[in-house]
Amino acid sequence: MSRSEILFNDAQKHIPGGVNSPVRAFKGVGGTPLFFKHAEGAYVIDEDDKRYVDYVGSWGPMILGHSHPEVLDAVRRQLEHGLSYGAPTALETEMADLICSLVPSMDMVRMVSSGTEATMSAIRLARGYTGRDTIIKFEGCYHGHSDSLLVKAGSGALTLGVPSSPGVPAAFATHTLTLPYNDLGAVKAALAEVGQEIACIIVEPVAGNMNCVPPAPGFLEGLRQQCDQHGIVLIFDEVMTGFRVALGGAQAYYKITPDLSTFGKIVGGGMPVGCFGGKRAIMEFIAPLGPVYQAGTLSGNPLAMAAGLATLKLISRPGFHQELGEYTSQLLQGLQERADAAGIPFVTTQVGAMFGLYFSGADDIVTFQDVMASDAERFKRFFHLMLEGGIYLAPSAFEAGFTSIAHGATELQTTLDAAEHAFAQLKQSTS
Numbered sequence: 001m002s003r004s005e006i007l008f009n010d011a012q013k014h015i016p017g018g019v020n021s022p023v024r025a026f027k028g029v030g031g032t033p034l035f036f037k038h039a040e041g042a043y044v045i046d047e048d049d050k051r052y053v054d055y056v057g058s059w060g061p062m063i064l065g066h067s068h069p070e071v072l073d074a075v076r077r078q079l080e081h082g083l084s085y086g087a088p089t090a091l092e093t094e095m096a097d098l099i100c101s102l103v104p105s106m107d108m109v110r111m112v113s114s115g116t117e118a119t120m121s122a123i124r125l126a127r128g129y130t131g132r133d134t135i136i137k138f139e140g141c142y143h144g145h146s147d148s149l150l151v152k153a154g155s156g157a158l159t160l161g162v163p164s165s166p167g168v169p170a171a172f173a174t175h176t177l178t179l180p181y182n183d184l185g186a187v188k189a190a191l192a193e194v195g196q197e198i199a200c201i202i203v204e205p206v207a208g209n210m211n212c213v214p215p216a217p218g219f220l221e222g223l224r225q226q227c228d229q230h231g232i233v234l235i236f237d238e239v240m241t242g243f244r245v246a247l248g249g250a251q252a253y254y255k256i257t258p259d260l261s262t263f264g265k266i267v268g269g270g271m272p273v274g275c276f277g278g279k280r281a282i283m284e285f286i287a288p289l290g291p292v293y294q295a296g297t298l299s300g301n302p303l304a305m306a307a308g309l310a311t312l313k314l315i316s317r318p319g320f321h322q323e324l325g326e327y328t329s330q331l332l333q334g335l336q337e338r339a340d341a342a343g344i345p346f347v348t349t350q351v352g353a354m355f356g357l358y359f360s361g362a363d364d365i366v367t368f369q370d371v372m373a374s375d376a377e378r379f380k381r382f383f384h385l386m387l388e389g390g391i392y393l394a395p396s397a398f399e400a401g402f403t404s405i406a407h408g409a410t411e412l413q414t415t416l417d418a419a420e421h422a423f424a425q426l427k428q429s430t431s
Ligand SMILES: Cc1ncc(COP(=O)(O)O)c(C=O)c1O
Pocket: 114, 115, 116, 117, 119, 142, 143, 144, 145, 204, 208, 209, 237, 238, 239, 240, 264, 265, 274
């Protein structure tokens, strides 16, 4: 037995399913999750000392690669001053100022400890601000695991086949209207009926929790226009896309200004952090300025602020996101060429440093149905072949892939060599 197998057996004794988040359980691909003990640059190293080129990046935060020395140093320096005070720090102001300067739609920002808290709080705020109860989300989008958002959700909920989770009272779910992603017609039709009852529309501006589905031309623009028309708060959930697809997030990439935005992952540099913010008039509804309550013992934690600030400063250098995007394009082009050469139907999607891989004969991937029509069984085999070849992809056909600035020519070649072998094996087993 491998160390990971032994550790996974041990883990299951006192940890449900042996994991602290279901997406780690390999349920979507089968087999035993790898247990990691170290990570550096573009690599994760498992308990059996095997190295993998990592395209998960802790599900998004590790845009600089793992264990970036300047981020680690920032945390070490802060460590000498204590772990948490539960009182304001200068670091939090520096963080708020930096976020608001990098993302122009943000007038004010509140730090929290996860993406889930960020979206949950932003929705409460939108409801408090508008005095309306119902929210709109899109099928296959994931916004964390709070009750009103676990309806037709993506990510692990989709992978495990429970997109609408038991435990969410039906009465809560009735306040969540779920519409098809990239279908502006459906949004217009719904709002023509119930526009006056909708507090907010929350959307992943690039859907990254049903694999990776870019917004169709006009979709985000249409949401902006519809929200303006009906007095609805437009929330961009940029927990995944924020600081990744562009320094200013998807809103900068697509040049659309939401009313509120949520961030997580990169903003904490690998520490547990999220935040939400946006228009001053809305944010002033949050306690202690306003009546909408929201709080957190560890919110704005100094170690987390130190890691996040160091990360945001490093990724602010000119050319950073272009470099990342170029690596990602080369990766996808190389994969496509090798799939084509092997005669395997294969489609990729990309927005900056986020990508999707599909075993599909479709021309393009635009809808949730397009995603569901791709061959998830083939992905499972591809996943394990890539793993054998030293490449760690997200263990589900319904997750986006991420690149980091630490990925370079060596990692590209290793990945493409592994893929060439994997595609050949896939071809052999079908012919
Ligand atoms: C778009 C999006 N929103 C919200 C979340 C929830 O964030 P967290 O897992 O930090 O609670 C995630 C990922 O988990 C996400 O991808």
